[in-house]
Amino acid sequence: MSPLAICQALQDSAIGTSIRESVWVFPIIESVHVLALSLSVGIIIMLDLRLIGAGMRHTSISQIVDGLKPWYLTGFALMFASGALLFWSEAAKAYESGSFRFKMMFLLLAGINALIFEIRYKPTASVWDGKAHTPSGARVVGWCSIVFWIGVIAMGRWTAYGMR
Amino acid sequence: MTLLDVFTWIDHLWLGQAIRDSSWLFAFIEVFHLLGLTLLLGSIIVVNLRLLGFGSTRETLAHVAEDTMPWLWVGLLLTIPSGLCMFTAEALKCYENPPFFIKMGLLLLALIFTFTLHRRLTRADENSVSRIWRTLGACISLALWFGVGLAGRAIAFY
Numbered sequence: 354m355s356p357l358a359i360c361q362a363l364q365d366s367a368i369g370t371s372i373r374e375s376v377w378v379f380p381i382i383e384s385v386h387v388l389a390l391s392l393s394v395g396i397i398i399m400l401d402l403r404l405i406g407a408g409m410r411h412t413s414i415s416q417i418v419d420g421l422k423p424w425y426l427t428g429f430a431l432m433f434a435s436g437a438l439l440f441w442s443e444a445a446k447a448y449e450s451g452s453f454r455f456k457m458m459f460l461l462l463a464g465i466n467a468l469i470f471e472i473r474y475k476p477t478a479s480v481w482d483g484k485a486h487t488p489s490g491a492r493v494v495g496w497c498s499i500v501f502w503i504g505v506i507a508m509g510r511w512t513a514y515g516m517r
Numbered sequence: 518m519t520l521l522d523v524f525t526w527i528d529h530l531w532l533g534q535a536i537r538d539s540s541w542l543f544a545f546i547e548v549f550h551l552l553g554l555t556l557l558l559g560s561i562i563v564v565n566l567r568l569l570g571f572g573s574t575r576e577t578l579a580h581v582a583e584d585t586m587p588w589l590w591v592g593l594l595l596t597i598p599s600g601l602c603m604f605t606a607e608a609l610k611c612y613e614n615p616p617f618f619i620k621m622g623l624l625l626l627a628l629i630f631t632f633t634l635h636r637r638l639t640r641a642d643e644n645s646v647s648r649i650w651r652t653l654g655a656c657i658s659l660a661l662w663f664g665v666g667l668a669g670r671a672i673a674f675y
Binding site for chain 1: 541543544547548551552554555556557558559560561562563566571572573574575576577580581583584585587588663666667670671674
């Protein structure tokens with residue numbers, strides 16, 4: 354079974370069809386998907402801005418990560434759950450959409466970038482945290498995160514626009 | 518001059534026509550609106566979580582408020598001009614769209630609340646304000662701003 358056939362089967366399934374054709378469910382899921390941007394990317398961008406030295410100067414990196422982790426993880430859980438339901442209802446259309454593929458690529462890059470931060474920089478954060486100047490590698494991670502998430506948001510918008 | 522006249526005049530401006538004529542300009546402007554929403558609501562969440570006693574609790578409330586405020590401004594600078602552009606392209610559609618008027622009403626309230634009571638609440642010495650007022654202030658702020666976002670999303674679906 355080709356990926357497209359799987360996506361078509363998903364889209365044609367009872368759940369996929371009922372989400373797509375519902376009056377209320379689709380708009381509600383999409384609203385959750387848009388507003389949860391604030392909890393997920395919104396908080397992560399605050400961390401990135403702190404990493405690149407563009408703001409949040411009173412707050413330490415570990416303070417942002419540790420204090421806000423349950424909140425941005427909740428945000429990302431909401432994003433993935435609502436995104437999966439949206440994909441379910443329009444899987445074949447999304448599979449064939451170029452902007453959706455770019456969005457997934459940016460998402461993967463953002464994920465790898467976050468992993469690099471967790472493994473490479475987070476463990477030593479308490480050492481360089483208080484200083485105004487963050488290690489150059491951590492600054493690069495911050496910049497990459499901002500660029501990748503802008504890519505995800507822009508391509509997400511484009512996906513919905515192209516499939517209308 | 519009625520409100521309908523004003524909306525009609527805006528709808529016929531060259532800017533709105535240019536956006537309507539383009540196949541991609543509206544979506545392009547909306548990307549900036551969404552980036553602004555992310556920053557604006559992101560900063561609102563961080564400061565209100567702190568007000569509720571969550572998040573960056575090792576930091577003073579005044580510091581968290583001071584740190585997040587510039588990003589609220591950047592969020593407004595991204596959302597308001599992009600929103601105005603989208604409005605010129607859809608002014609007549611908005612005229613018959615209740616969520617649009619709800620959104621504008623909530624936005625006005627959210628802005629007034631943020632720059633008056635909420636500002637005083639986040640800048641005051643934490644121990645001088647009771648927990649009830651801080652909780653109430655955070656809940657009102659979150660409800661107003663998320664109401665703006667939700668009503669905004671509803672404009673397209675109505």
